[in-house]
Amino acid sequence: MKTNPIPDHVPPGLVRDFSLFTSPGMAPTLNGDPHAAVACAHDGPPIFYSPDNTRDGRGTWVITRARDQRRVLRDTGTFSSHRSIFASALGEHWPVIPLELDPPAHGVFRALLEPLFSSKRVVALEPTIRDRAGALIDGIATEKTSCDVMKDFAVPFTVSVFLSFLGLSQRRSEVFVGWVSDLLHGNADKRTAAARSIVAFIDEVAARRRKAPAVDFMTFVVQAEIEGRSLTEEEVRGIGVLFLVAGLDTVAAAIGFDLAYLARNPKDQELLRNEPDRVALAAEELLRAYSTVQMIRVATKDVEFEGVPIRKGDYVSCATMIANRDPSEIECPNTIDLARQDNHHTAFGYGPHLCLGAHLARREIAIGLSEWLARIPAFRIKEGTAPITNGGHVFGIKDFVLTWD
Numbered sequence: 001m002k003t004n005p006i007p008d009h010v011p012p013g014l015v016r017d018f019s020l021f022t023s024p025g026m027a028p029t030l031n032g033d034p035h036a037a038v039a040c041a042h043d044g045p046p047i048f049y050s051p052d053n054t055r056d057g058r059g060t061w062v063i064t065r066a067r068d069q070r071r072v073l074r075d076t077g078t079f080s081s082h083r084s085i086f087a088s089a090l091g092e093h094w095p096v097i098p099l100e101l102d103p104p105a106h107g108v109f110r111a112l113l114e115p116l117f118s119s120k121r122v123v124a125l126e127p128t129i130r131d132r133a134g135a136l137i138d139g140i141a142t143e144k145t146s147c148d149v150m151k152d153f154a155v156p157f158t159v160s161v162f163l164s165f166l167g168l169s170q171r172r173s174e175v176f177v178g179w180v181s182d183l184l185h186g187n188a189d190k191r192t193a194a195a196r197s198i199v200a201f202i203d204e205v206a207a208r209r210r211k212a213p214a215v216d217f218m219t220f221v222v223q224a225e226i227e228g229r230s231l232t233e234e235e236v237r238g239i240g241v242l243f244l245v246a247g248l249d250t251v252a253a254a255i256g257f258d259l260a261y262l263a264r265n266p267k268d269q270e271l272l273r274n275e276p277d278r279v280a281l282a283a284e285e286l287l288r289a290y291s292t293v294q295m296i297r298v299a300t301k302d303v304e305f306e307g308v309p310i311r312k313g314d315y316v317s318c319a320t321m322i323a324n325r326d327p328s329e330i331e332c333p334n335t336i337d338l339a340r341q342d343n344h345h346t347a348f349g350y351g352p353h354l355c356l357g358a359h360l361a362r363r364e365i366a367i368g369l370s371e372w373l374a375r376i377p378a379f380r381i382k383e384g385t386a387p388i389t390n391g392g393h394v395f396g397i398k399d400f401v402l403t404w405d
């Protein structure tokens with residue numbers, strides 16, 4: 001039973017019992033297919049109201065069509081990113097940067113950070129990415145014929161690459177994983193504790209780099225200048241926190257969903273194993289079909305959208321997992337075609353906030369899959385087990401056990 005009050009301006013006919021958190025197949029569930037479950041949003045109107053569609057149980061408008069989502073994501077004057085979602089776990093109000101800034105401030109920080117994420121820098125990191133993947137998979141392949149993919153491979157792989165990228169020590173990688181998991185999937189107490197630990201850690205690294213600069217991401221941030229001034233402590237924290245959180249769960253989840261697909265589709269698995277040149281294109285299709293991020297915007301004024309009254313302060317959800325299964329733009333959206341061309345998905349967002357880590361994420365996924373396929377023979381989901389999937393702001397998968405002969 002829904003307890004959230006429906007705002008008066010929401011026409012009752014537009015309220016749907018649908019949530020990226022609780023729809024059938026959404027709550028942790030055995031063999032759930034959260035992507036298929038949310039794709040059913042296309043059976044309804046292009047915009048509807050979900051009374052309970054955020055981690056903190058708020059209602060949102062849900063935009064289903066890819067074209068309409070792009071309209072929302074482009075129009076930053078009407079649909080703002082400023083929510084202080086991370087800081088709110090601490091009862092505070094500061095933005096993670098650049099994600100929760102709107103133009104023009106957003107553009108200033110984006111221009112500062114963009115060069116750090118260029119394809120050239122990612123290419124330079126490729127040997128490290130490949131080494132990390134290879135070493136982890138070799139460790140698995142020589143010892144066992146079965147493993148928990150997320151615990152043994154996807155999570156340690158992505159965390160290790162990411163810490164190298166940021167120039168942070170690998171020593172505490174398990175602690176980071178715990179924080180990010182509590183932050184995204186824990187209850188309110190765990191979220192607050194995780195947020196507090198992450199802030200304390202970022203503040204501590206920033207203070208250390210101010211005193212003793214190194215050649216790394218946080219040194220770059222504490223020494224950076226915008227518009228002729230240094231960054232404030234709060235700005236440094238806002239950047240550090242976002243980068244620590246943004247790249248961990250998302251990449252691991254993508255690799256998890258991809259391997260789950262390949263485990264269930266042995267012909268595609270064999271094809272990619274025999275023709276590794278196909279992996280990058282296949283990974284794009286899997287990013288589309290198994291998109292993981294729900295973007296939320298806040299209306300800055302009263303507007304009518306597709307004839308629906310959105311009021312100032314309303315939340316508007318642009319879920320990539322819905323847009324990327326839009327039958328009006330994508331032919332047979334629920335069919336996975338690993339050779340699909342012109343795959344204009346929005347798994348990495350759209351508009352000014354397009355993911356800064358997309359180059360890195362794409363290379364991590366493609367290299368992770370290639371190294372896995374090169375080292376692990378035909379694999380399947382272990383009999384008697386079933387992965388558990390979760391919905392939410394970032395979809396995920398766990399307890400995912402593969403076996404091979």
Ligand code: HEM
Pocket residue numbers: 081097098099100110242243246247248250251254292293295296320346347348349350352353354355356357358360361
């Ligand atoms: C498969 C992996 C990933 C996916 C699916 C993903 C998805 C997204 C999406 C959908 C957005 C837009 C959010 C919005 O508009 O509200 C975004 C933004 C962002 N992502 Fe990613 N991301 C991934 C990996 C990464 C990595 C590895 C990093 C860091 C190295 C990263 C850093 C960022 C940053 C900094 C932003 C904010 C950009 C801005 O506001 O201008 N992401 N990501």
